[in-house]
Amino acid sequence: MKPPALIAVMGPTGSGKSALAERIADVLDAQLLNADAFQVYRGFDIGTNKPDDRRRYRLLDLKDPHEDFGVGEWVGLAVAELGRLWAAGRSAVVVGGTGLYVRALFEEWNDLAPPPDPALRAEVRAWAEDGVEALAARLVALDPERAQAIDLANPARVIRALERTLQPQPPVAFSLPPFRKLKWGLNPGVEILDERIGARVVQMMRRGWMAEVVRLSAEGVRLQDPAMRAIGYRTLLRVLGGEIGLEKALELIRLETRQYAKRQRTWLRSEPHLQWFTVTDEEGLESKIQEALERPE
Numbered sequence: 001m002k003p004p005a006l007i008a009v010m011g012p013t014g015s016g017k018s019a020l021a022e023r024i025a026d027v028l029d030a031q032l033l034n035a036d037a038f039q040v041y042r043g044f045d046i047g048t049n050k051p052d053d054r055r056r057y058r059l060l061d062l063k064d065p066h067e068d069f070g071v072g073e074w075v076g077l078a079v080a081e082l083g084r085l086w087a088a089g090r091s092a093v094v095v096g097g098t099g100l101y102v103r104a105l106f107e108e109w110n111d112l113a114p115p116p117d118p119a120l121r122a123e124v125r126a127w128a129e130d131g132v133e134a135l136a137a138r139l140v141a142l143d144p145e146r147a148q149a150i151d152l153a154n155p156a157r158v159i160r161a162l163e164r165t166l167q168p169q170p171p172v173a174f175s176l177p178p179f180r181k182l183k184w185g186l187n188p189g190v191e192i193l194d195e196r197i198g199a200r201v202v203q204m205m206r207r208g209w210m211a212e213v214v215r216l217s218a219e220g221v222r223l224q225d226p227a228m229r230a231i232g233y234r235t236l237l238r239v240l241g242g243e244i245g246l247e248k249a250l251e252l253i254r255l256e257t258r259q260y261a262k263r264q265r266t267w268l269r270s271e272p273h274l275q276w277f278t279v280t281d282e283e284g285l286e287s288k289i290q291e292a293l294e295r296p297e
Helices: 017-028 071-088 099-106 118-130 132-142 144-148 155-166 190-206 209-218 233-240 246-269 285-294
Strands: 005-010 031-034 092-095 180-185 274-276
Touching: 005 017, 005 099, 017 031, 017 092, 017 285, 031 071, 071 092, 071 099, 099 180, 099 246, 118 132, 118 155, 132 144, 132 155, 144 155, 180 285, 190 209, 190 246, 209 233, 233 246
Parallel strands: 005 092, 005 180, 031 092, 180 274
Antiparallel strands: none
16 A cells, blocks of 8 residues: 655646645545645635635635744644644645745755744834834844845845844754655646636636725735735725726736746746646546556656
8 A cells, every 4th residue: 555645736826726636635535735825814815716615625714914924834734734644544635826835845844944932023023014124224233144145125034034033943843754745737838827817817806806805904904914915915905095996906916916927837847856737628637646646756
């Protein structure tokens, strides 16, 4: 008997990776694990394209919009889930657009920083209210060497750097159970992706994306909250504020999504041990999954 499999389904946004991952989970009776950095946020549902049946997934809806979340914390949670699945003899399918999460987990990076103390994180985030320049000045004064190594115009990176400077911690060390690890990639091509991205933005609006943004704003979610870095949310807030019209906003969202998909394709070209998976239709998909499982690693 082969050991349970740990399969990552990777691909740019719009490639169909979620649908394939769910089919693989059906075939293998596997647990689905979310690897999308913004689907971890409660209330950010339509714009992050959360799955219809969230009961099938773990690592969704973990955080409130104002809370930070990063690769070290995600890996820690994923490793705990995988330990339980290994003990139960079950396979796992990891799916989501955040390639850094998948690579850190599968390649067992052992230099990841753990999340800081919540009180320190709250204090640093309060400093961020004064703007990124003031925040960067604090970092330069406290740790000029670290400041030289990061983009000081990026508030999230400056915040993380300050946290690490103020609260040095040993890196997270972990090892995975001996799953058979596989990475399968989907890339239907630029033209097809562009068409799907355009159609998906329209569909998300029909499903109530604008109403979701209105609700989040009414609940006190702020422009600078970490969850608001998800594509499209800040742009739709500009519509609510009367800065731009809806058609212009949708144009910007489509452009930003296509640019993100391009960065994802670039990332995947350097992904270790990635096997490309071609899906043309549903017919014979189960046999293709089994065939891919039988390939030598």
